[in-house]
Structure formats: C-alpha cells, structure tokens
Amino acid sequence: MKKGYFGDFGGQFIPELLMPPLIELEEAMRTILPSEAFRTRFDQMLRENVGRPSIITHCPHLSRDLGLDLWLKREDLNHSGAHKINNTLGQGLLAKMMGKQVLLAETGAGMHGVATAVAAAMLDMKCVVYMGATDVVRQAPNVGRMRLMGAEVIPVESGTRTLKDAINAALRRWIADQENTHYCFGTAAGPHPFPTLVREFQQVISKEARQQFLDRNGRLPDVVVACVGGGSNAIGMFHHFVPDQSVRIVGVEAAGTGEPGCHNSAPLNLGSDGVLHGMLTKLLQTKDGQILPSHSVAAGLDYPGVGPEHAHLQAIGRVDYTTINDAQALNAFQVLSRREGIIPALESSHAVAYAIEHKDELQGKSVLICLSGRGDKDLGILDQIL
Amino acid sequence: MNPMQIKIDEARARGKMGLIPFLPAGFPDRERFWKELEQLDAAGAAVIEIGMPFSDPVADGPVVERASLKCLDDGVNLAWIFEGLKARKGRFRAALLLMGYLNPVYQYGLDTFAADCEAGGVSGLIVADMPYEESGFVKDALKPHGVSLVPLVGLNTTRERMALYADGAEGFCYFVSVLGTTGQRDALPARIKEKLAEAREVFDIPIALGFGIRRPEQVAPFAGLMDAAVFGSALIGHIEAGGTSAEFMAPWE
C-alpha cells in the first residue's frame, strides 16, 4: 500500500512548504512515541489528568424502553468533557518532546480547542486556536473556557466561517510558524501522518471498552456505534473491534435537517471522492470540485470531509455508515438525559439516536455506544427545543 | 523546450527579468478579465499565470482568497476558463500557466483537463496542494499533451527535496519567497539569497521568485540569482484600487 494511504484514501495533499514539518512529525512518531520516556509520562497523564480508564455504563431504562441491551463508553467523563483530550495530551507531549513551544489548533464545537488549551496549560506551552466565527457564537461557553486557560482564540471570518475554514486558517498559520509550533490536529483526518497519529491516541477507547465489556458480560457486544465528524472518536471506538467479525460496527454521520438537498455533514453517505485538507477522501462538493458548506445542529460534526480510514472501512464493507438528522439527535439528547440522567453532547446524541431509531432491527442485541462528550456546552439549544 | 522557459529565456537575453503576472480567472469581472490578460500580454509578460478559483485556498492570503471566492460566486469554473482560452488561442505572445488546487482539476478529470490545456494553449500547471510524493499521476496525465507541472520550492526545502523536483522538471521552478501564504510584503527575508543560490545549482531551468512581490526594487538584491518575478496580490490590489494592468507593469519593463 502507498505510504500514508488507507486503501485508496489518504495521502499528503498539502503545499510543499508543509512537507518539512510533516516529515519531522513522522520522524518523531518513529523515535519519540515508542520511547520509555514518552510512554511512562503519557500513561501517567491519562490516569492522573484525564481520569482513564473511562467506565462503561449500562442503561437499564433505555434498554427496557427499546428492547435491547444498551451500554455507553463514557468519554464524556474525561477531564474537559470529551474524547478530544486523549489526542491533545498525546500530541502535546510529543510536541513538547520535539522541542516545540506552541500548540496550534482548529476547533468546531470548541471541545478540541478546550482540550488543546488544557494540554498547553499542563505542559506549559502557548496555545493558539482558530475557530469559525459562526462557531464562536454558537459554542460561546467553550470560547470562555479556552481563554480562561490562557489560549488565544482567533475567530475566522473567511469562507463559511465554520470548522473547514478554521482548518484552512490553522494550516496557513502553520506554514508561517512551523519552526516552534506543532499543529495539534483535532481529528483523525488531514494529511498523513495525522490520521494515524490521532488514531494512535484514540484507540485507547476501544482497547478499554472491548476488555471492559468482555469482563462484564463474558462476550463481545453485537453492535458498536459512534458518531462521525472528522472521525476521531469513531476510529478510536472501532479500532480494536475491526478484527472481531462477529461485531457489527456502525458510524453515524449528521444528516442536517434531513430534507432532500439540505446542507448536511454526511460525506460518506452523500459525498464523493475528492481532495481537501491534505487528504483524498469522501467530500461534500459541487460537480466542479468546490467544497459545499456543511450543516449539523452539532457543531463538532459540521464538516464537509471525513478521515480517510473511514472512507476505506466503508469501501471494504467492514463498517456501515448511516445518518441521523438534527431532530432525531435532539430527541436522543433529551431521552438519554431524562431516562438515564446523562446529558450527552449533541455530537454523541447522533450515536444514541441510532439505537433509538433502529430499535426494531436491534431487538435483543447488545449495543455499545461511544458517548464521545458531555452536553453542557449545548445547553443554549434548550431555548429552541423546550 | 517548454514555451514558459523559451519566453523567460527571451526576456533574459534582452537583459530583462521575466515577468509572470497572476490573476484569478474572472477577475475583476468575467468581461474585463480577458482585457486585463491582453494588457498584461502587450506589456511584455513572459508567462501569464491564471488562477483556477477554489473554495478552500490554503496557500493563499486574504487578497487572493477574496478575489477567488468572488469569481466563484460569479460562476467561474474550468469549463468557462477553457472556453475563453480556446476562443483566444494563438493571440497571446506570453506562455500561459494555470494555477490552483487539486480538487477542481481532479473532478474535471485529469485527462480531459490535460487535453483542454493543450487545446487552449496552456503550457504549464501549478498545483498548490500537491507535493512531489503525490504528483506522479498528474504528471503522467499532463505529459502526452505537452503540459509541464511547475515545481514549487521554498526556504525550508532541503537540497535533497529540490533534487526530487528538479528531475525532469520543465518550464521554470517557482521559488516561494516566504514561509507563508500569498500576499504583499514590504520586505523579503534576507536568507532567500543562499536558498536561491542552492536552487540555481540544483535546477537547470529558470528560477522565478514569487509571493509578496510588488516593485522591482524588492527583487534587485537577488537579480543575479533569479530569472523571473511572479506578482499576484499586488496586481489584484492595484486593479481593485481602480488601476490597470498596463500601469502596474510599467515600472517592471
């Protein structure tokens, strides 16, 4: 297989000026990641700063309501409230050991920005976060958190003013500041080696969850589910289940309002092959190859592309990718809150909604869902739904 | 020899710098764009670089991005560009070069794209988001149609990587003057000098300096180390402020 590819997808489609920092990063992955010094410190950070391992939780009421056996992998209980911190502490420590002083990040929902700000504060580094101007408004509490922890948050006014434009701005900044800055990419997407690097830091989710489920139930789950934005919580949740042929794996993309032709965030379901942000993958685009604006009620899923490994897992038929619309996700947001006392992030609500909407075909099955984040950041939406 | 190199060599033979103005296709509007090209041609451009607008131009600064997005809003696409070029084939003295990002070219179809370049009199292509490692399939598609992929190198490109780009390269080598995006800058970094000298040694085709260039004085310190100058944002800014291409080119001739 060609280097940096997952089947036909992936690659390094970036300006030559970014090749040296990517080569440097690849080299650091080879030398620093496996080192005793990195492993020891990183394991300690996951235990003592993140709170790993995160637990799995049984949902007795929803299980009864839906006629299935529902379990959650609780990434929402991580410090800073989502899976994002698994990645930012890993990349942050790697960058620190590479001698970098600045962590640069893009963010959509703000969760990755917050998690990068945490990493920077913990590692005594500077943090710069680019965030689409639209997201700055709709995820305002996270902007406050980032600033409180010392991050510089830069609103991005260009293009569609959401995550994809924040990535463009961060890539531009990285071209100029590559000497002392590490680009802490927030999802399992972008140019090689980011999809592999981010998976490396997120695979802990399924490494733990698989063993925890086995210990508790004496068997593997029938179905594993995660929401897919760029694809980092999903690849983390899927990785160690991929070889288990008995386990059905489902990735859930955001359908937007769900009306035909509406803006959505479902490139695996509704997009086509193309090149954006350094990767050949599935994209939402016009026939002329211009990138379409995306939409989801969940800012963290609002992205017109997806990590290349997901495009590959879809192509080889190992993972089923399906969609959930805004209304279904908002319903799941309320149902999980009311029935189990757990307020999920709107992103994670898409994964929960899958079990609700597909309960008929899931009758009697054990379903393990990655609850990628908590919903505190989304309470502003309450005005619209209650 | 690729026409881009022929034209730059001709300028050098006259003791001049090769001039490579850049305009996004459809700028400042769809009508005037072709008139600006004619003016640039008449004013002595060696190569005219035409931008293929893309929604997500990561190598570009705000001036080029804004201009390109406006062209997209006006409905500019590759079909429109090639239609205009085919209708004017043979009318430009300058060599023509298309510059953009991979995805629009990829969706158009590489073979169709290469054939349309040939039919429209285009002799070169720059893909801003395609490093050496990914460029094989594009070069293969361009070759039968006599279109060259112009290599981009910069201040952080090692001699080893320059050598990869130099192997089989035609037309000219585009040397990016800054670690940054396109856009005007008052001063160019001094360390350009040694890197340009290195590029000179590695490449046996002309070297063009681009990004941030507006006035001849800026490149004077590097005159012996380069053969051509590319200007984009400054030209766009000049036209946006009500000027013409001919005025902009005057101090360079």
Ligand SMILES: Cc1ncc(COP(=O)(O)O)c(C=O)c1O
């Ligand atoms: C809680 C939560 N889940 C999921 C996502 C989507 O990202 P990914 O697909 O990389 O997991 C985000 C992104 O911000 C998020 O905050």
